[in-house]
Amino acid sequence: AQSVTQLGSHVSVSEGALVLLRCNYSSSVPPYLFWYVQYPNQGLQLLLKYTSAATLVKGINGFEAEFKKSETSFHLTKPSAHMSDAAEYFCAVSEMGSGNTGKLIFGQGTTLQVKP
Amino acid sequence: KAGVTQTPRYLIKTRGQQVTLSCSPISGHRSVSWYQQTPGQGLQFLFEYFSETQRNKGNFPGRFSGRQFSNSRSEMNVSTLELGDSALYLCASSLQGARETQYFGPGTRLLVL
Numbered sequence: 672a673q674s675v676t677q678l679g680s681h682v683s684v685s686e687g688a689l690v691l692l693r694c695n696y697s698s699s700v701p702p703y704l705f706w707y708v709q710y711p712n713q714g715l716q717l718l719l720k721y722t723s724a725a726t727l728v729k730g731i732n733g734f735e736a737e738f739k740k741s742e743t744s745f746h747l748t749k750p751s752a753h754m755s756d757a758a759e760y761f762c763a764v765s766e767m768g769s770g771n772t773g774k775l776i777f778g779q780g781t782t783l784q785v786k787p
Numbered sequence: 788k789a790g791v792t793q794t795p796r797y798l799i800k801t802r803g804q805q806v807t808l809s810c811s812p813i814s815g816h817r818s819v820s821w822y823q824q825t826p827g828q829g830l831q832f833l834f835e836y837f838s839e840t841q842r843n844k845g846n847f848p849g850r851f852s853g854r855q856f857s858n859s860r861s862e863m864n865v866s867t868l869e870l871g872d873s874a875l876y877l878c879a880s881s882l883q884g885a886r887e888t889q890y891f892g893p894g895t896r897l898l899v900l
Contacts, residue, residue, distance in 0.1 A: 703886045714891035765885040774843045777830035
């Protein structure tokens with residue numbers, strides 16, 4: 672069964688510092704991987720997605736993620752944190768085996784705190 | 788295009804009651820998925836509807852059900868509410884499925900007393 676593990680439920684960085692949020696997945700076939708962000712009292716917004724076209728994926732708001740098959744990882748990075756980046760971030764994988772169904776498997780989430 | 792809308796945004800019910808939540812997807816989207824979000828369990832998939840048919844179902848009891856109408860609007864129903872059903876219920880729509888971008892609504896926050 673597919674699964675997603677996000678290492679670190681809380682990450683704190685200073686404004687202007689590098690943001691690194693870790694995600695590891697378990698899948699027996701090439702996965703579709705996603706990063707979503709959730710601001711307080713809102714739904715989820717897609718930051719970026721990996722669909723096997725390129726291992727380095729660029730998303731919105733300066734975020735990017737690199738797919739590393741050998742490490743089964745899809746870590747999210749941003750060179751310089753901004754106060755507005757404070758939110759909860761979710762890594763997700765699209766379930767395989769039954770076609771393109773509307774099921775995502777989410778990690779437990781990482782809360783990013785940005786200190787001034 | 789208008790985004791995914793969910794109604795109501797907040798709901799308070801008592802144990803044993805039933806509740807119906809509504810989701811209007813983005814125009815043209817045929818896939819509607821429902822998720823339950825709680826602090827303890829995180830985001831869990833409930834079910835997905837595509838062209839009025841349930842295409843996928845998560846591991847939830849039969850008290851949780853849903854349907855999709857011909858205009859792709861979807862409803863989910865929870866019968867015999869339990870305290871543990873208190874959660875944020877999120878609806879997401881996409882053109883065909885989760886491999887395209889799923890667009891999430893703001894959610895319905897359900898509190899069961």
